[in-house]
Amino acid sequence: ESKPVAWGYEGDIGPCNWHKYFPKAGGKRQSPIDIDTSATQYDGSFKPLRIHYDSHMCSSLTNNGHTFCMSVNSDQCNLSGGPLEDKYRLLQFHCHWGSDDTKGSEHTVDGHQYAAELHLVHWNTDKFKSADEAIEKNQGIAVLTAFIKAGKEHRGWNHVLSHFKDIKKVQGTSTVNEDFNPKCLLPENQTDYWTYEGSLTTPPCHESVRFIIFKEVVEVSSEQLAQFRSLCVCSSRKRDTGEDEHLVDNFRPIQPLNGRVVKASFQ
Numbered sequence: 001e002s003k004p005v006a007w008g009y010e011g012d013i014g015p016c017n018w019h020k021y022f023p024k025a026g027g028k029r030q031s032p033i034d035i036d037t038s039a040t041q042y043d044g045s046f047k048p049l050r051i052h053y054d055s056h057m058c059s060s061l062t063n064n065g066h067t068f069c070m071s072v073n074s075d076q077c078n079l080s081g082g083p084l085e086d087k088y089r090l091l092q093f094h095c096h097w098g099s100d101d102t103k104g105s106e107h108t109v110d111g112h113q114y115a116a117e118l119h120l121v122h123w124n125t126d127k128f129k130s131a132d133e134a135i136e137k138n139q140g141i142a143v144l145t146a147f148i149k150a151g152k153e154h155r156g157w158n159h160v161l162s163h164f165k166d167i168k169k170v171q172g173t174s175t176v177n178e179d180f181n182p183k184c185l186l187p188e189n190q191t192d193y194w195t196y197e198g199s200l201t202t203p204p205c206h207e208s209v210r211f212i213i214f215k216e217v218v219e220v221s222s223e224q225l226a227q228f229r230s231l232c233v234c235s236s237r238k239r240d241t242g243e244d245e246h247l248v249d250n251f252r253p254i255q256p257l258n259g260r261v262v263k264a265s266f267q
């Protein structure tokens with residue numbers, strides 16, 4: 001079978017060259033984008049978002065070398081309503097962050113980049129039989145997205161961060177059995193959001209994603225943001241100083257909008 005192609009966020013394997021091995025990365029509906037709030041269009045037809053997660057789900061946290069990924073295997077975590085026509089099931093959540101608090105998010109708002117961005121990834125269980133099938137199909141994926149900025153400590157995030165020591169190295173995995181409901185990672189206001197049709201922001205960049213991006217920004221402490229940066233990119237590679245290479249700046253540059261309209265659920 002085909003050898004997996006290495007990709008990253010800098011140098012020859014960085015975002016500018018992804019399209020060479022992952023042709024969809026050069027497509028017309030790529031993510032992330034800048035949200036120009038003067039050009040968004042209010043859509044009054046959206047029903048309320050329905051985010052039903054349970055907290056009795058066993059899940060595992062992995063460092064996949066590009067981010068930390070909390071995989072969820074509960075069929076009780078579902079998303080529907082809002083701009084969505086179908087029911088979607090939570091598959092995993094992960095984040096993108098920077099090397100300091102001034103950068104890290106993938107989407108920007110009027111050119112402003114936040115310190116980090118949370119992606120809660122769901123797949124369409126009405127239209128597809130598996131997440132692997134849905135991830136490459138139009139309307140296959142819905143990603144609930146929250147911006148993160150440095151501010152007061154976020155107690156909910158400590159349930160995730162407390163496992164980071166077990167996944168410092170790549171392919172490290174830790175089982176998370178405690179009572180944790182990822183809904184606590186979302187902002188209080190879940191009625192005001194932007195939404196548009198885009199892509200995975202990582203190779204193979206399938207154009208299968210409906211993004212739902214909350215306007216309200218979530219605060220975590222600077223120390224908690226520093227813990228994101230404690231993960232290492234690979235088990236072997238060392239800097240010439242013998243130090244570990246830390247996983248930071250795992251965000252893709254802004255992509256062309258190509259005429260797409262970003263809808264707003266609020267006026």
Ligand SMILES: O[B-]1(O)OCc2ccccc21
Binds near residue numbers: 121202
């Ligand atoms: O590329 B992403 O991080 O953003 C959306 C998404 C969906 C599924 C896997 C990975 C991603």
Ligand SMILES: [Zn+2]
Binds near residue numbers: 094095096
């Ligand atoms: Zn992501």
